[in-house]
Amino acid sequence: MSLLAGNPLSVVALPFALALLIAAGGKKFVSITQWLAVVAPVAAALAGVGVLASSVPTAAQDVAWLSQGGSVVTAGLAIDNLTAVMLVIVGVVATCVVVFSIGYMADDDARPRYFALLALFTGAMSMLVMASSLVTLFIGWELVGACSYLLIGFWYRKPSASAAAVKAFLTTRIGDVGMLLGLALLWRVTGSLSIPEVLAAAPEIGAGIVTVIALLLFVGAAGKSAQFPLHIWLPDAMEGPTPVSALIHAATMVAAGVFLVVRMWPVFEVAPIALDVVLVVGVVTAFFAATVACVQLDIKKVLAYSTISQLGFMFAALGAGATGAAMFHLTTHAAFKALLFLGSGSVIHAVETQDIREMGGLLKKMPVTGTTWLIGVWALSGLPLLSGFFSKDGVIASVLHAAPLAGYALIAASLLTAFYAFRVTWFVFFGSYRGSAHPHEGGLVMTAPLIALAVPAIALGYFSAPFMQSLGHEAEALDPVVAGVSVTVAVIGVLLAAALYRLGVDRLETERTSLGPVHGVLFSAYGVDSFVTRFLVAPLEKVASWFYEVVDRKVIDGAAEGTAKLTMLFGRLASGLQTGETDVYASLLGVGFVVLMSIAIWLGR
Amino acid sequence: MSALVLCAAVFGLGLYVVLTRRELIAVLAGAELMLGAANVQLVSFASMSGVPGESAQALALMVLVVAAAEVGVGMAIIVTLSRRSARSRTDDLQEVNG
Amino acid sequence: MSLDTVAFALAAALMVGGALGVALTKDVMRLVVGLGAFLLGVAGMFLYYGHAFLATAQVFVYVGGVLVLMIFAIMVVHRANGRPVLEARHDIGAAAIGAGVSGMLFMTLRESVGGWLPQSGTPGGPIAVELLGRSIVVFELAGGLLLIALVAVLVIVGAGERR
């Protein structure tokens, strides 16, 4: 424990080494090496627990990564309480996901690559979380993006998977460029990139500049946490294996955006305008994603939009200044959303389809998955007694205090959350099985992680006080009014879903007709995706090829080749003089003499 | 000063002959004209600028010798050309232009 | 009209007349006569400048040697088809160039007499001393070269004969 907590470098180096080992092991040893992949997240979790237990932050292991002629860019790792919390989250969720994957990916032939990438991801994520310098954070940030690209495109034979992978990387890359600009601005203003120094210098930076820095960092966070408008990649990212979605697109990577804002909180604190932007974007994303999730037919798409919506909640809390509430919701969300994703994974593994219309009555056939799914959905909707209720309540309370209007929007969003959560639950786990396969419960390897995740989903709510203290916030009591309102709203959502279910499965079909055009809009996520492809991606290709054909080939190359042709032209002209008649030559001689001598005289004058 | 004008004029005339005559012989004659004019010019200069006579004469002599050799070689070429292909017109001899 | 100006005028007239003869005549023999007149004129000019030896050399070498040679060449070349008609393409271009060159020649040389042209190289005397003195070898080599040239002439002409 202390060894790992002692030097953060080992927490990063170990996963990378394991990844190399697994990849080197290849297919022959995969059945053994796949268990190695479990060691990496366990180490991260232990390191986190170590620091949390002793609550003594480890000293930063800094190194002058790039130094030349006096100016130095440091890179380093350190673990403080915030990092420790994130390490625990990443560790626990990743462990469950890896164990689950051993069952889920059992019959896949590229398992070494899969588990190596998972280990690599864990290493990169822990580097991101433990970074004590913005450079290391940025390195972890992009490596995590690369791992998500490679994992989404894991089944590269499917064109849609490889397209989704590229889309994911590029959209997050836009965010990363914004963040890079923020870093560059910080570097110019404060002359250093190490987080403690930057945070110390934050108050002195001019109001205007600090707001721009905060906004740029938020662009990076929005890209990674799939906030509007950079959210288009998350629904497509469902092309990847489900455990990957559970790990990366539910708990860890998407949470990095929230972590970044919390880590760089002093910069955001002095930039109120930026905080307002964060609040607005958070609320808009929360509400917008919740509406879209209500009409999705693919179980994973529902969960994807739900994640976007919940992240919207967290950013709204950050916008309202409640970093504690946001982090707490992040933690509980990580637990129950990972649980739901793994549950959906177990369901998909059993029925070989992701379309909820071909499911139904699975509670009887898959009791463990069913019950754990119910716990997850219960927590997600914020119904009382489970973790979701406490964390969501904290978020809504803080947002209500900051901006009442935003609070109401969030309450509406949580109604929709309850609706879509239970809509899926009714149609998948109740009634009669509509599919053609014969679903059965996965092995212990798949059910154990579900149970393991169910525990925090249930219990975490009661540890809000110690959680807040570890992050240095005072634990506010539960606000009865807000709690009451949110519970009633959740119950309404559940009843609505039940009403929909009672009308029978064909109700799903008629949804399209009854809602009419609204359904189209909602289903395609307000057409944002098609808008982007039509107005941004396609023209890029046209512009690129036009530039190539016209500017490069004709203009610049033309100029280069043109000079060659010009010289040949002069050559041919000059050769015209060599006609062969001697008198022509002689007369040229004479003319030459006259011209030269006249110049000589004119100069000599 | 008048010698200067004379020689320049005759030199120009010689050049004219070279340019306009088609027969090689005439061209050679033109060359002779130019050479002669130059020689006279040289000598008139020598007397004008007080250069000792002998060196002027030596130089003129050299020019003379060269002119003679040149005519000799010119004649030889003309003879061989005419014998081989009966062409002594400058226009027909186009090979020069490569 | 002192004697020497008369001599000068005569020589000049001879030179110009000969040159014009060469320039304008249609008949090849008249061309040769014109050339002869010109060469005599040049010899006269040499005399006018008091270089007797040069004048005699001129007469011997040119009038005696070159003209005779030319006549032979004409004889050889035109044995077959009688006396050819000298055809001349009098065109303004050539005349302009001739006039231009002579005009420019006149202007530049007039300038040089005025001492404007930089005195390049050493005056004539030492060259002669040099030529006939220490570097007699070079002089002889030049002579040898000329000899070889003449031999080459014979070879060129000779080749044609045998065939």
Place this chain on the structure above:
Amino acid sequence: MILVLLVVLPLLGAIAAALSGRRNAQLPRVIALGTTVLTAAVSIAALVQLLGDHDAMFAWSYTGEPGMVVFRLVGDGLAMPFVLLTALLGIVAVLASWKIDDAPGAHHALLLSLQAAVTCVFLAGTLLLFYVAWEAVLIPMFFLIGKWGHENRRHAALKFFIYTFAGSALMLVGLLVALTYTGGGAIGDITVPIPADVQVWLFWLLAAGMLVKIPAWPLHTWLPDAHVEAPTAGSIMLAGVLLKIGGYGLLRVAIPYAPEGFKAAAPILAGLGIIGIVYGALMAFAQSDLKRLVAYSSVAHMGFVLLGISTGTALGFAGAVLAMVSHGLVAGLLFLLVGSLYERTHTREIARYGGLAAQVPRWATLFTFAALASLGLPGLSGFPGEFLAFIEGFGEFGWWMIPAGIGVFLAAVYNLSAVRRVNFGPLAGEWSSLADASTVELVAALPLVVAIIVLGVAPGLVLRLTDPVVRGITMILGGGS
């Protein structure tokens, strides 16, 4: 003395390879490999010697009788990374052309002489030797493209030669002007500072040849043609090393001799660099020919180098050097892979490829790795150089860095779209019997992969070397001459 060995050894190898080429095909390859490995060992020994006496630069010069330094080689912190890069790429180039069978002797001889010429440029101690070596580089490259190239190789070789030659003619004028003023001839010891007004145009004269070589934006059209037609080994050396003598020349000659001129020209250079980044990325995205795509990516990468240099700060120069060394490795790896693919499929049309990951997994993994390194993924060698150029560029030119940011994004676009079109998706029918990368190619690729990772994780190794020299340059720029 060790420096002379570095230049002479490849030359001897070249002669041996040429002579042995007549008898049988295998011998020159072995000789070439032996020579390049030996040269690499010598260059490492030189590095050790440099590090031994704490970064003092060591020089070897042969002075003519009137004391005029005729031939002087200088091995210091700035030159050493490039010399090591050349040695490494020399080995890779020889391995890449292992299966060349028409006149292998001549081919390897030219490769070795190219390596010798380039090493001589990096080690050149006098302006004259710098110029002579600079021109000497063109000759073997011209023949390599001209003889072993593809379809219209003559046109490409000629265009390459004349384009670069014209640039270096201007550079010669600049060098002569510099020589007349400083007289010393040895690079660096500027006894009498050149007057400021002369420096303004002197810098552009000196930089002309180098900008063509880098290639800076408008002067780049020779690069795609040369690369598309060059044989694999030619491309590796051309992209890996030849483009670096431009950047190196700027740092070693143009800036120290005309600091005022450089300061005046810096914004323009930065502009060219940024345009290069965006333009190169855009062009690469529009390509249908794989090799041309990689060539244009080189234009984009070298745009960063130019940007780094134009910042004029120590970290900016360091970023430029890092970007150059990393581009040498990444472009070398990319051309090795594209070349090996071309040898088996005889086509460079990206459209005809698809789903190769299934058929040739080893090649596909290497290609994805190279593409990730090329888009500047942190942890790989591309990132430190470009990151430094970016933040220092921001320090000097502020919001002009936004187009550079767009360029960084476009880099990801063209790299990933290339990987997707070649590796991912369903396997194209015609490649169902394609053989995977051969062991020779893997052996050639291995050192590059390792170097890319090592340089990505610990760029300090290179920076430690270049620190003293870069401090000197910034000191000159800072006013002290």
